[in-house]
Amino acid sequence: MRRTGQTRLSLMAAIVFLGACGAEPPFNPDAVSKALAAETTYAPQSIVMGQSYQVPSRVYGTQREVNIYVPNLPDWAEGYFADPLPVLYLIDGGTEQDFPHIAALSQLPLVNAERTPAIVIGIKTDNRYGEITPVPTDPRYIAEFDGYGGAEGFRDFLRDEVKPFVASLGHTGPSVLMGESLAGLFVLDTLAAEPALFDDYIAISPSSWWDDRALARQAEVALSDTPSGRRLVLAIADEGGTMEAGTRVFHAAAKANPNIDVTFLDRSDADSHGTIYHGAAREALTVLHGLPAGDYGDPPWYLVDGANPPED
Numbered sequence: 001m002r003r004t005g006q007t008r009l010s011l012m013a014a015i016v017f018l019g020a021c022g023a024e025p026p027f028n029p030d031a032v033s034k035a036l037a038a039e040t041t042y043a044p045q046s047i048v049m050g051q052s053y054q055v056p057s058r059v060y061g062t063q064r065e066v067n068i069y070v071p072n073l074p075d076w077a078e079g080y081f082a083d084p085l086p087v088l089y090l091i092d093g094g095t096e097q098d099f100p101h102i103a104a105l106s107q108l109p110l111v112n113a114e115r116t117p118a119i120v121i122g123i124k125t126d127n128r129y130g131e132i133t134p135v136p137t138d139p140r141y142i143a144e145f146d147g148y149g150g151a152e153g154f155r156d157f158l159r160d161e162v163k164p165f166v167a168s169l170g171h172t173g174p175s176v177l178m179g180e181s182l183a184g185l186f187v188l189d190t191l192a193a194e195p196a197l198f199d200d201y202i203a204i205s206p207s208s209w210w211d212d213r214a215l216a217r218q219a220e221v222a223l224s225d226t227p228s229g230r231r232l233v234l235a236i237a238d239e240g241g242t243m244e245a246g247t248r249v250f251h252a253a254a255k256a257n258p259n260i261d262v263t264f265l266d267r268s269d270a271d272s273h274g275t276i277y278h279g280a281a282r283e284a285l286t287v288l289h290g291l292p293a294g295d296y297g298d299p300p301w302y303l304v305d306g307a308n309p310p311e312d
Contacts (some may be wrong), residue, residue, distance in 0.1 A: 049103050050120070052095060055165050059157040065094055066162060067122035068169070069103035071110060073091060081109075081116040084173035086289055087166065089158065089177035089198065091186055093122020098180070098277070107283050115289040119171050123162055125154075127184070132179075134212045154203050159197055163273040176288065178202035180277045185210055188250055191232060192222035192258075200231040202284045204241060205276050210245025218247040219253035228259040233284040234266035238278040244268075263287045 025238040050069035057064045071085065088106070093099045099122035109117040125131050127150075135149035136142050163175075179187045184206030191201045192215060208216050215222075234251050236244055255262045265283055267276055301307040 011169075018191055049100065049107075053165075053197070055161060057157055057161050059161060064126070064161075066165065067093055067095055067099045067103075067120075067124070068166075068171075069099075069106060069120040069122075069143070070102070070171070071106055071117040071119065074110060074119075074194050077110065079115075079180050080113070081291075082173075082289070084171075085116060086118045086174045086176055086200075087171050088118040088120050088176045088178055089162070089286075090120055090122045091177070091183035092125050092128060094124030097124060097155045098122070099124075101278055102178075102281060105278070105285065109291075113291060113294065115286045115291055118176065118285065118289065119161070119173065121171070123158065128182055132182055133210060134185075134189050134215065137214055138212045139292035148243075151186055152193075155190055155194060155197070159194070174199045176202060177179075178199040178204070178281065178284070179206075180204040180281075181201055181262065181273065182207045184209075185215070188219075189215055191226070191230070191254075192219060195226040195230055196295070199229070200233075200288055202233045202235075202281070202288075204235045204280045204284070205243075205273050206234070206247055207243065208250060209242040210246075211240055213246035215254070216249035220248045220256070223253055223257050225262065226257055228291070230259060231261045231263075231288060233263045233265065234289050235276065235280040235284060236268055237271040237273050237280075238268045239273050240268075 017040045020234070052069055053066045053068065053219045054063040055066045056062075073081065088102070090098060090102050093102070099120065102122070102245075103120045106117045106120050109115050115306045129145075131154045133148045135144070136145060175191060175198045177187050177200070179185075179202075181204075184203040185205040185208065187201050190197060190205050191203075232253070232254050234247065236247050251262065254260045255264075262286070265280055265287075267280055268284055271279065301309055
């Protein structure tokens with residue numbers, strides 16, 4: 001015991017001596033960790049990715065959820081991206097729908113500069129089946145899908161209430177309408193019914209089977225009044241059947257129209273209906289707003305096999 005006590009006294013004396021000489025005592029990571037833990041309260045901080053609004057709607061006689069993400073441009077981005085930024089209107093854009101992952105896609109260019117980021121306007125659908133499908137005309141669909149067919153009213157809501165609200169906030173860049181599945185069908189229906197409402201259209205795996213492919217069958221005539229300068233990005237997964245058949249017919253009609261610049265993304269070998277959205281959305285946005293890759297110059301020495309650091 002006496003030896004141990006002497007050892008401790010000697011260690012303490014050495015530490016005091018080193019301190020007197022201006023040297024720091026040995027670093028004790030365990031002691032530091034305990035001290036930091038004692039001072040930490042672990043108070044959570046919210047991660048904010050946008051603003052949510054309740055927009056009064058005369059069309060629906062109630063308030064409707066509209067979510068907005070505005071990219072916070074870093075200093076290096078000033079003058080680099082297009083001005084004003086494009087405004088992406090996202091159908092099924094509720095906070096529990098597609099708004100979070102599409103807003104994240106618009107944040108990505110702030111990291112990799114692959115395209116101009118978009119201001120994302122997420123419009124929540126409360127009853128997507130009834131709100132964004134065109135009125136059915138086939139007797140089988142009328143009988144099977146009671147309560148469907150509200151696309152025209154939803155378009156009124158977008159035109160007369162959502163877009164003016166967004167403009168009042170100062171978001172007036174080129175407009176894009178995007179949706180997937182039934183929302184993709186609504187995108188195509190809007191291009192056919194009111195093509196001037198948006199500048200660009202993105203339809204991902206649209207439910208072109210609806211009403212026995214009525215929209216596709218009527219596309220050539222419906223698209224005949226499309227003003228020039230419209231762009232359409234159309235994507236499909238491995239759905240097959242009447243869904244793929246209807247989408248391909250619509251694609252052919254749009255491609256034959258000189259006023260529509262069409263990009264077709266065939267992801268049938270890579271995606272299912274359940275997996276296509278995020279990847280296809282990124283690809284479609286890059287088609288519309290992509291930027292040339294940066295010139296990184298010659299690779300650094302550590303990326304060249306067997307190379308050495310440059311000599312001073």
